[in-house]
Amino acid sequence: MMGKKIFFLKGLGVCLFIIFAQSQIHAAPGPCQGPNKNDPGCPGTEPEPPASSAEVKSVTVDWVNQQIIVRGSGFVPGATSFTVGSSGVAIVPADGNDTETYLPFDADMAAEVLSEGSYALAVDGVIQLSAYIESQVVDPAAVGCPCEFDWIAELGVLWGKQDAECLEVEGPLSNDVADIAGNVLSHPLDPSVAPIYPIGAVFNPAEPASSVCRLERVNADASTDTLIELRINENQQAACASLLKAQVCTP
DSSP, X not given: OHHHHHHXXXXXXXXHHHHXXXXXXXXXXXXXXXXXXXXXXXXXXXXXXXXXXXXXXXXXXXXXXXXXXXXXXXXXXXXXXEEESSSOOBOXXXXXXXXXXXXXXXXXXXXXXXXXXXXXXXXXXXXXXXXXXXXXXXXXXXXXXXTHHHHHHHHGGGOSOOOBOOEEEEOSSTTOEEEEEEEEESSTTOTTSSOEEEEEEEOOTTOGGGOEEEEEEEOTTSOEEEEEEEEOOHHHHHHHHHHHHHHTBOO
C-alpha cells in the first residue's frame, strides 16, 4: 500500500510540474505583445510627426514680379509646404527664408487661380488664411496668342488685312508693344456700316485684369458686346500684337 501512495504522490508532482511549466510558457508575451508592444517596429509605435510651427501673418500678391509673397514665422526653406486653393498641389517657393517666402506664378498656380476670388492658403496642410486674388493667374511660360482662333471664328470673312489704323503704345523694351488696338470694319470703305469690331491686345503688369486680348462688337444702336476677352502674359501679348499688325493693321 505504501508503495502505491508514493507512486501516486510522485505522479501528482510530475503532473503539477508539467501544468506549471505549460502555464509559464503560454503566459510569455510574444513580439509586439504585453510589455513588448512598444518595441521599435511594432504597429502604432511610430512617433507622431511634430506639428508645424509655421504661422502666416500676411499675404501680398505681387503682379509686377508675378509672385505671391507670404510673410510670417517658422518657415523652413525646402521643407515647409505651401498650397493655394483647394487642389492640394504644393507651390514650390522660388526663394525665401524663415519669415518670408515667394510663391511664383507658375503652371501649378495658373491651374488653380482661374478667376478673381478668394483662395485658401495652407501651410504644411493647415489652412492659415484666405487670400484675395484680383484676377486669373496666367503661366508666364505660356506662348502664342490665345485669341487667334477665336478672332478668326468670330470675324469669318472679315479676318485678314483690313489696312485699319491701329494705335500702338510702346512698352519698356525695344520693339515692344504694350498695347495695340484697331477696328475691323464690316465695310472696309465705309466706317459707318455696323457692326464695327474693336480688336486689340494689352499687357500691363500692374493691372492684371486689364491684360487681355479682346474683341468687341459695336452694333447699329451703339450698344457694345464683348465677344472675346482672355487674360494674357507679356509673351502672349507680343504674339497677339504681331498677329494684329500682320492681319488687321496698316503696316
